[in-house]
Amino acid sequence: MAAKKLMKGTAARMGVMKRVSLVFKAKANRALDKMEDPRETLDYSYQRQLELLTKVRRGVADVATSRKRVELQMNQLQQQANKLEDQARKALGMGREDLARAALERKASAQSQLNDLQAQYAQLQAEEEKLTVASQRLQSKVDAFRTRKETIKATYTAAEAQTRINEAFSGISEEMGDVGMAIQRAEDKTAQMQARAGAIDELMASGALDDAVGGSRRDDIQSELDMMSASSDVERELSRLKGEITSEAPKQLEGGANGNSQAAQAPQGQGAPYAPPPPAQTQPASIPASDRPAEPQDGEG
């Protein structure tokens, strides 16, 4: 209260430094719970210091968890960007500039998310380092306080102890206020970033970045590429078959022999389902062939 009055009264000629200092100290002092026997206050304060140490260490762990989450998302986005570039290259190879453009547009979107995440990652890393250093500094001060506390308890009566205790307190309570603020700021930043990380997860799930992991409209570029490549396979197959037909036209008349050879192949295909690997090209032909045996058999029988 005194500090507040002082602050208001002198604010006009007091700079930012002094006002911040006064408010800070007023709060730090109020945070001290004074006990009847000042030596009890020492023990009580020491407990609170240990609690704060635990809290700041947990803060470090929380920030690290957030950082790892961002790292995971960065990896996913990077994979996605690579994949989209690959698709663009394939699309260009097939003469589909429109499809390549669509893939590159999505890649640009993934890339911009990635840049954003990189900045977040750097911030979280800095926050983690700051809290780590803060926890080490607090640990040193808490150790110093414990030593001082034991000395005071061993050496002084309650009445004598007061001034010594005040000295020890002012230093540690200032540090505690500062560490408390560092934890608060780290928590705020982490919360902001978690919200943004959640938004990116949603974006990826929506398929806007063409996430390979999920989403109903996933990977329409890939499916179009697949379709094109499938249809070009069909074309190739078609021209191969046409070629066979023209060169084997005379033999075509011996349809019975042809039919027999297919019928002979069919049992193999049925007996050993793993046989078809070679017929990657023959497969379309061998499927009707396996259906066919009924016909020749009918014809023969």
Next chain:
Amino acid sequence: MIVRISGEGQFSIDDTATAELNRLDSELEAAVNRNDEAAFTSALHGLLDQVRAQGSPLPADTLEESDLILPPQDASMDEVRSMLTEEGLIPG
């Protein structure tokens, strides 16, 4: 004189450096009053750099109280404003 940069630690500074710190502090205050974030950031960084340049860090295990407490390096103007009130950032 002992100066704490919040989130960073305490520095011991010769009293002769006070005049320069006060000058930088006036800049900082002017920036806050003008609501000029860019000027605020540059004034704050100038002030903190001056403390780091002129001061020597206190050992971590010291229990000395600071004469001055300065906002952290990455503080925004709004944050510093809230540090000027009782409802500010510092957990009570």
